[in-house]
Amino acid sequence: MSADIDVALIVNGAGYRARVPPRRLLSDFLRHDLGLTGTHVGCEHGVCGACTVLLDGVPVRSCLLLAATVDGQEVTTVEGLAGPGGSLSKVQQAFQDAHGLQCGFCTPGFLTTITAGLRDNPSPSPEQAREMISGNLCRCTGYQNIVAAVLKAAE
Amino acid sequence: MMTRLFGAPIKRIEDPRLLRGQGAYLDDLGSDALAAAFVRSPHAHGRILDIDVSDAIDIDGLVAIYTYDDLPGPLAEPLPLLIPHPALTQGRTPHALAKDEVNHVGEAIAMVVARDRYIAEDAAERVVVHYAQLPPVVGIQAARAADRLVHDDVPGNLGARMTQAIGDVDAALAAAPHRLALDLTVERSASMPLEGRGVLARWDRDSKRLRVWTSTQTSTGVRAAVAAKLDLPLGAVEVITPDVGGGFGVKIVHPWPEEVLVPFAARALDRPVKFTEDRREHFVASAHERAQIQHVDVGFDDQGRIHGLDVRFWHDHGAYTPYGLIVPIITSTQLLGPYRVHDYRVTFDSLYTNTVIVTPYRGAGRPQGVFAMERTMDAIARALDLDRADVRAANFIQPEEMPYDHGLIFQDGRPLCYDSGDYPGTLAKLKALIGWSDFEQFRADARAEGRRVGIGLAMYVEGTGVGPYEGGHVHVETSGKVKVATGLTSQGQGHQTAFAQIVADELGVALEDVEVVTGDTRRFPYAVGTFASRAAVMSGSAVALAARVVRQKALRIAGEALEASPDDLEIVDGQVRVKGAPGVTIGLGTVAVLSNPLRYAFDEASKAATQFAIGNPDKPPVDEDDEPGLEGKDYYSPAQSTFANGAHAVIVETDPDTAEIKILRYCVVHDCGNLINPRIVEGQVHGGVAQGVGGALYERMVYDEHGQLLNASFMDFLMPYVTEVPSAIEIDHLETPSPLNPLGIKGAGEAGVIPSAAVFASAIEDAEGIPIRAMPISPSDLFTLRARADRLTSERPGPRAPAAGPLEEIA
Ligand code: FES
Numbered sequence: 001m002s003a004d005i006d007v008a009l010i011v012n013g014a015g016y017r018a019r020v021p022p023r024r025l026l027s028d029f030l031r032h033d034l035g036l037t038g039t040h041v042g043c044e045h046g047v048c049g050a051c052t053v054l055l056d057g058v059p060v061r062s063c064l065l066l067a068a069t070v071d072g073q074e075v076t077t078v079e080g081l082a083g084p085g086g087s088l089s090k091v092q093q094a095f096q097d098a099h100g101l102q103c104g105f106c107t108p109g110f111l112t113t114i115t116a117g118l119r120d121n122p123s124p125s126p127e128q129a130r131e132m133i134s135g136n137l138c139r140c141t142g143y144q145n146i147v148a149a150v151l152k153a154a155e
Numbered sequence: 156m157m158t159r160l161f162g163a164p165i166k167r168i169e170d171p172r173l174l175r176g177q178g179a180y181l182d183d184l185g186s187d188a189l190a191a192a193f194v195r196s197p198h199a200h201g202r203i204l205d206i207d208v209s210d211a212i213d214i215d216g217l218v219a220i221y222t223y224d225d226l227p228g229p230l231a232e233p234l235p236l237l238i239p240h241p242a243l244t245q246g247r248t249p250h251a252l253a254k255d256e257v258n259h260v261g262e263a264i265a266m267v268v269a270r271d272r273y274i275a276e277d278a279a280e281r282v283v284v285h286y287a288q289l290p291p292v293v294g295i296q297a298a299r300a301a302d303r304l305v306h307d308d309v310p311g312n313l314g315a316r317m318t319q320a321i322g323d324v325d326a327a328l329a330a331a332p333h334r335l336a337l338d339l340t341v342e343r344s345a346s347m348p349l350e351g352r353g354v355l356a357r358w359d360r361d362s363k364r365l366r367v368w369t370s371t372q373t374s375t376g377v378r379a380a381v382a383a384k385l386d387l388p389l390g391a392v393e394v395i396t397p398d399v400g401g402g403f404g405v406k407i408v409h410p411w412p413e414e415v416l417v418p419f420a421a422r423a424l425d426r427p428v429k430f431t432e433d434r435r436e437h438f439v440a441s442a443h444e445r446a447q448i449q450h451v452d453v454g455f456d457d458q459g460r461i462h463g464l465d466v467r468f469w470h471d472h473g474a475y476t477p478y479g480l481i482v483p484i485i486t487s488t489q490l491l492g493p494y495r496v497h498d499y500r501v502t503f504d505s506l507y508t509n510t511v512i513v514t515p516y517r518g519a520g521r522p523q524g525v526f527a528m529e530r531t532m533d534a535i536a537r538a539l540d541l542d543r544a545d546v547r548a549a550n551f552i553q554p555e556e557m558p559y560d561h562g563l564i565f566q567d568g569r570p571l572c573y574d575s576g577d578y579p580g581t582l583a584k585l586k587a588l589i590g591w592s593d594f595e596q597f598r599a600d601a602r603a604e605g606r607r608v609g610i611g612l613a614m615y616v617e618g619t620g621v622g623p624y625e626g627g628h629v630h631v632e633t634s635g636k637v638k639v640a641t642g643l644t645s646q647g648q649g650h651q652t653a654f655a656q657i658v659a660d661e662l663g664v665a666l667e668d669v670e671v672v673t674g675d676t677r678r679f680p681y682a683v684g685t686f687a688s689r690a691a692v693m694s695g696s697a698v699a700l701a702a703r704v705v706r707q708k709a710l711r712i713a714g715e716a717l718e719a720s721p722d723d724l725e726i727v728d729g730q731v732r733v734k735g736a737p738g739v740t741i742g743l744g745t746v747a748v749l750s751n752p753l754r755y756a757f758d759e760a761s762k763a764a765t766q767f768a769i770g771n772p773d774k775p776p777v778d779e780d781d782e783p784g785l786e787g788k789d790y791y792s793p794a795q796s797t798f799a800n801g802a803h804a805v806i807v808e809t810d811p812d813t814a815e816i817k818i819l820r821y822c823v824v825h826d827c828g829n830l831i832n833p834r835i836v837e838g839q840v841h842g843g844v845a846q847g848v849g850g851a852l853y854e855r856m857v858y859d860e861h862g863q864l865l866n867a868s869f870m871d872f873l874m875p876y877v878t879e880v881p882s883a884i885e886i887d888h889l890e891t892p893s894p895l896n897p898l899g900i901k902g903a904g905e906a907g908v909i910p911s912a913a914v915f916a917s918a919i920e921d922a923e924g925i926p927i928r929a930m931p932i933s934p935s936d937l938f939t940l941r942a943r944a945d946r947l948t949s950e951r952p953g954p955r956a957p958a959a960g961p962l963e964e965i966a
């Protein structure tokens with residue numbers, strides 16, 4: 001087995017240095033090495049979006065990335081979305097207000113995706129709101145209230 | 156006055172935690188645990204000749220490998236047949252690890268335990284199993300043909316044949332003015348929660364106790380099974396359900412092989428061990444549902460009233476029958492829906508195939524039953540050239556006929572007796588909501604633009620809240636905070652909120668002061684589980700009853716303290732007070748202090764309960780029929796299920812060239828009795844409808860003839876994204892309270908998915924004028940159907956039958 005690799009990265013504003021096996025997935029690194037279990041794994045093949053985190057602000061599927069490849073980059077997970085003092089972010093609050101989650105397993109991936117989506121397009125039309133979340137699977141909500149939450153967060 | 160919380164669209168209590176990423180799902184626990192991975196059969200059917208682990212054992216980080224031969228005592232016996240039934244004469248269940256034979260791709264053969272999952276999978280890959288392959292039985296036709304057998308000792312692959320009948324169907328059919336026959340097919344789908352299965356176990360060597368966390372729909376069921384399989388006293392096993400990332404039925408099955416093997420390894424190794432299922436494993440090693448072939452014979456009169464209904468169906472139950480006959484029994488009973496059928500006979504064969512086991516998936520046999528009945532209704536309407544809604548109305552059981560006993564036995568072993576419901580009311584609301592009567596104009600306008608549209612409807616009755624029971628425990632702490640426990644589990648239904656609403660109302664306390672725990676056998680050891688839309692009905696009723704016990708006790712103790720009759724007291728905002736004299740109050744926390752006579756004070760407040768402070772010297776400190784503490788427990792155990800109902804309508808547009816199917820409108824009318832929290836109920840309906848869309852238009856399990864599941868990934872098994880679900884789901888409620896429980900509620904969890912296959916078939920048939928007999932239907936299926944219909948019409952003189960024209964032959 002090839003030698004472990006040193007990485008240094010910033011996760012939710014805090015700096016980390018770690019030695020990771022080359023094959024360690026970013027999702028496993030975040031969850032099991034850093035203990036940031038808010039990032040969920042629904043398929044581990046890049047389809048469900050539950051594992052979505054922001055890499056230098058851009059939504060990526062952490063199950064499709066190797067931890068060793070994000071050296072020097074900045075990662076934001078669901079744990080990093082809340083405002084100062086732990087208040088829910090606009091998107092998080094909109095999810096509660098609109099009942100945008102049921103089991104909550106898919107939710108972290110939606111929250112990160114929408115956070116980036118609204119940054120790029122702060123006032124989406126309903127059509128654009130649907131487009132924004134069209135790469136994430138949810139088996140519970142039927143998406144109705146997730147779309148509503150996107151629109152609410154944009155108000 | 157406090158506003159009533161029951162019925163209010165309260166925001167969920169569980170959300171802030173989940174939204175911050177602070178949920179604790181199974182794989183989030185046990186950071187110190189060893190990881191388990193499984194060697195699974197790559198063949199659908201075969202004999203195991205030899206398992207060679209020699210290549211795996213020197214992998215650094217490997218801890219143990221177990222095969223069948225390593226399993227002691229009861230663990231070596233087949234897993235339990237959870238729900239035996241006299242008709243299930245040939246029930247078979249698997250071993251926790253395969254013994255000699257494998258019967259589906261994905262069956263567990265060896266368990267590997269290692270330092271982490273990567274290493275466990277490395278080792279699992281190096282375990283070499285030699286098989287003698289056997290020819291597999293794949294699909295219902297192959298099972299019926301029985302040229303090959305799944306289990307050598309089960310002739311005809313027939314696990315069970317069961318008939319139920321009322322009236323004299325042969326005579327009724329013979330005498331009926333008209334007759335029709337339909338052959339119908341529904342394919343496999345699956346629950347497919349976003350979180351797969353998972354289990355974590357810790358053995359405490361010092362106290363000889365086992366603690367198990369599992370992503371389950373029944374913690375008490377797992378507890379009993381683990382204790383039995385590991386030969387432990389029940390009291391030495393605790394099962395905790397953490398946050399669960401969706402269930403939809405699949406997690407009611409227990410114990411999964413992994414649920415007994417992981418605790419076994421944890422004890423044997425004296426180390427915590429965890430298994431987290433991956434997605435491919437979930438496809439091939441958990442459970443599917445739905446697949447049936449049906450044959451319907453119906454006799455009816457000129458108004459479309461059914462005179463006799465004879466149904467024969469074949470149910471694919473996969474390789475084993477751990478869940479008994481529940482799914483086909485539900486199909487055969489709930490098929491009748493809101494209709495009065497005096498002469499009915501249903502016979503099903505439950506058949507073995509070399510595929511993943513079949514156990515309930517949301518709806519649990521009802522979608523198939525509704526498909527059969529509603530296809531029949533549409534066929535009758537078509538044959539008589541009547542309005543499809545009118546044919547349904549002609550067959551309704553009327554509200555004044557409630558309770559209505561069909562004379563059949565339901566899935567709980569009790570009479571199929573509808574407690575309440577207003578089916579004409581449901582239909583009227585649905586027609587108004589979708590604009591049923593205006594549709595022909597819409598169709599004509601669309602047609603003028605070269606567009607093809609169709610409307611469909613489907614109705615259902617759903618037995619919810621099945622027994623045997625659930626319980627609730629309510630405890631007012633001396634802080635005045637209320638702790639509620641019920642044994643069934645939660646998978647996203649918002650139980651912490653809904654049950655808190657109920658208890659807060661009953662006790663007169665603020666919602667924020669109520670905390671609910673579910674699915675933890677340490678907190679409530681008696682429970683059944685979360686399935687069959689039963690949680691709100693069963694545990695909702697139980698916690699209400701338990702809260703009433705506590706309320707009575709609080710009023711009695713407060714009455715003594717305030718020197719008032721309990722009848723003159725009320726509880727408002729956590730304060731017991733004399734009605735009309737708001738100055739005279741005592742907090743529930745203080746009442747809790749007084750309820751527990753103390754010798755030793757532990758803080759300022761508790762001094763009030765010590766022996767020199769309270770008590771009547773002439774009476775024992777705790778009365779004979781009393782207990783210390785302001786807490787209460789009660790159970791709810793109904794004599795029968797309560798029956799919710801509803802109706803869906805959909806307008807679709809089909810592309811004349813590509814056969815793409817687009818949803819233009821989707822309407823739901825739903826009657827689940829009194830609503831605890833309309834926001835949660837609507838969320839349940841939304842989710843059910845989305846799963847229904849998936850089941851009707853996209854999802855199928857594609858097995859090849861070798862029994863390989865070809866689409867075992869989210870890339871190939873097409874679950875709806877937002878782009879596939881209707882952009883609006885229009886909902887209207889009817890609230891016909893159930894007379895059976897203290898809150899008048901009925902279950903709501905499965906309703907959204909039940910009529911989907913039927914309603915889409917109805918609409919697509921209406922758009923296309925081609926009989927739709929098999930679901931799901933993809934654009935290419937529809938394309939093929941069109942081509943076939945065109946061939947048929949070109950062989951016959953005259954144009955293709957118009958959409959509303961009769962297509963079925965009337966005998
Ligand atoms: S877990 Fe990464 S996309 Fe599904």
Ligand code: FES
Binds near residue numbers: 107138349400
């Ligand atoms: S809320 Fe359960 S999967 Fe989305």
